[in-house]
Every structure is written in C-alpha cells, then in structure tokens.
Amino acid sequence: MNKGPIGVFDSGYGGLTVLKEIVDQLPQYDYLYLGDNARAPYGTRSFETVYQYTLECVQWFFSQGCSLVILACNTASAKALRTIQQNDLPKIDTIKRVLGVIRPTTEVIGSFSKTNAVGILGTNGTVQSGSYPIEIAKFYPNIKVYQQACPMWVPLIENNEHQSAGADYFVQKEMGKLLQQSPDIDTILLACTHYPLLMNKIQQFIPQGIKVLSQGKIVAGSLKEYLIRHPEMEARCSKNGQLSFFTTDSTEDFDNHASNFYGKPVKSSHLQL
Incomplete structure (x- = not known):
C-alpha cells in the first residue's frame, strides 16, 4: 500500500489557521499545504471558476501521493466540494477522499x-x-x-x-x-x-x-474522528511528522504572510499549475 501525506488546500493563507490546529491535534502525520495565491481570492469568483481551480489543485495533491485532501477553504468547500465528490472522484480514484470545512x-x-x-x-x-x-x-x-x-x-x-x-x-x-x-x-x-x-x-x-x-479546532477534531472511523484511510497516511508548503505565487510573499496565520515561520516552494 502506498502511503502519502494529508493534503490541505486553500486559495491563499487562511487554510494555515486550520492546518495549525490539525498539526496540534495530529502531529504524527505528514502534511502538504498548497495556497493557490496566484489566483486568490476565490470568494468573488463564479462557481465554475472555483470548481475548476479547486479540481486542478486536488489533482495535484493526488499526483503527490495524497489519498486524503482537506479543502481548508470555505469558498472551495461551498462551490466545488460536492461536484468533486460526486462527479470527479468516482472517475479519478474511488479510494481517494476530499473533505471540506463546512x-x-x-x-x-x-x-x-x-x-x-x-x-x-x-x-x-x-x-x-x-x-x-x-x-x-x-x-x-x-x-x-x-x-x-x-x-x-x-x-x-x-x-x-x-x-x-x-x-x-x-x-x-x-x-x-x-x-x-x-x-x-x-x-x-x-x-x-x-x-x-x-x-x-x-x-x-x-x-x-x-x-x-x-473553525480550526472543530475541523481538526472532526478529522481526528474521521481517521478513527476510517482505518483504511488512516493506513494510507504517512507518519513522519513532516510538513511541506507550496504556493502558486511568490514564495517570498507567501513566507512573509504565512507566519501570521500559522504562528510559526514557514518556508514554501513554488508550484506552477
């Protein structure tokens, strides 16, 4: 069985407030964070645009070995999650899961x-x-x-x-x-x-x-319970306590702002989608 990190996605920095609480409650797992800063904010965009952007990012997480992806973004959870769960996941991989914050x-x-x-x-x-x-x-x-x-x-x-x-x-x-x-x-x-x-x-x-x-503590607690209820998914999550951060925009800007949300210094890598 291939094991991989848990993916945590946001249109920008906000999801770091959720990631912080998840890592506090579940420090043993590996995490991959992606902020789609180059295309943020999502909050003013159409349903179709948010869906397309979110799906692209979810597919990237899957390509990195993630079996579980958390949309730590309310706009993506509201506008894209249901379509991805119902229409896309059955075609992409029936084992992988995408969860939201709502x-x-x-x-x-x-x-x-x-x-x-x-x-x-x-x-x-x-x-x-x-x-x-x-x-x-x-x-x-x-x-x-x-x-x-x-x-x-x-x-x-x-x-x-x-x-x-x-x-x-x-x-x-x-x-x-x-x-x-x-x-x-x-x-x-x-x-x-x-x-x-x-x-x-x-x-x-x-x-x-x-x-x-x-939402951070609530989502983290819910993820903890989810992994207990779904041992087959928990077994697919790697546990080395490692965190990696990616942004679709300037890494310098991301790192400067990210510490405000995450509470600790962050070092990111650039991702071209």
Whole structure:
C-alpha cells in the first residue's frame, strides 16, 4: 500500500489557521499545504471558476501521493466540494477522499447556541452559495441562520492591515449589519479561515455573552474522528511528522504572510499549475 501525506488546500493563507490546529491535534502525520495565491481570492469568483481551480489543485495533491485532501477553504468547500465528490472522484480514484470545512462545523454548531439563532460571517461566495443555512438545517432544523458577507476583511488581512484603525471601521460595519438582523443571535461562526486574525476586533463590537467560533479546532477534531472511523484511510497516511508548503505565487510573499496565520515561520516552494 502506498502511503502519502494529508493534503490541505486553500486559495491563499487562511487554510494555515486550520492546518495549525490539525498539526496540534495530529502531529504524527505528514502534511502538504498548497495556497493557490496566484489566483486568490476565490470568494468573488463564479462557481465554475472555483470548481475548476479547486479540481486542478486536488489533482495535484493526488499526483503527490495524497489519498486524503482537506479543502481548508470555505469558498472551495461551498462551490466545488460536492461536484468533486460526486462527479470527479468516482472517475479519478474511488479510494481517494476530499473533505471540506463546512460539514464538520455545521454538525456541531447547534451545541453552542441556546437561542437557536446563529450568525455566519463569510466571503461573498460562501454567503451566496447558501451552504451554511442548507447544511445547518439538516442537523438543526430549528436553528435560524443569519448571514453577512464581509468582502473587505480578506484584503485587509492579506495586506497586513487587520490590526489597523481602518480595520475597525470595516469590522464594526459588518458586525452591525449582522446583529441588526436579529437580537437573538448568541453564536457567530467565522466561516472564512482568514477571519480568526480579526477575532480581537470582532469581540470589541459585539455584546458580551455572544460566542464567536473559528473553525480550526472543530475541523481538526472532526478529522481526528474521521481517521478513527476510517482505518483504511488512516493506513494510507504517512507518519513522519513532516510538513511541506507550496504556493502558486511568490514564495517570498507567501513566507512573509504565512507566519501570521500559522504562528510559526514557514518556508514554501513554488508550484506552477
């Protein structure tokens, strides 16, 4: 049996917040991270474009020996995952698996809310896809979901402006729009893997008692359980504790920004797709 690393994909840097939590919980495995920075952001692109880009990257992971790929990107999970799982995987390889970040989050979100009113903050693409309301309804039909797109947040973070006074304006603006939708919201999900970098600012502009959830720990815990439930997949994952980082854009830019998301210095290699 050929063993290979677990692939972790994002359109840019945000997936590193998920990878960090996965490595913390499952340090024994090998990981391959790819940021498609040359074509980011995905959040404003069409379903077809996001699907094509994501499929190209998934196929690259497979060519590198990965049997399991995590789409640590909400936009890719919302716009591409289902098609890849249903249409492409049966043709490519029936043994390989691609998982996303939406389902693990929606499976548990109801356990955090007492009022059955949940707020979702995401990119335009994630919000427009309707993926979160649809998936949450499957597990928690009584929960009301309120969504707010935050188109300026990713550019602020990727330009290192997320600690600036300018960021305060855009965070306060979108939080105000979300909370105006319902006074009952008691749980807010950061449905973009970039947004944990704005956690401190988000907390400033919400009433006390509202929980704000980031996805990293939830996705990592779900992956841990998945590997226990699927020993045949776990056996295909190599365990040398090694990490490799790739970007489709400048490695210098990637390495400079990546440490903000991963919390440690990162050294990447360039990939031409």
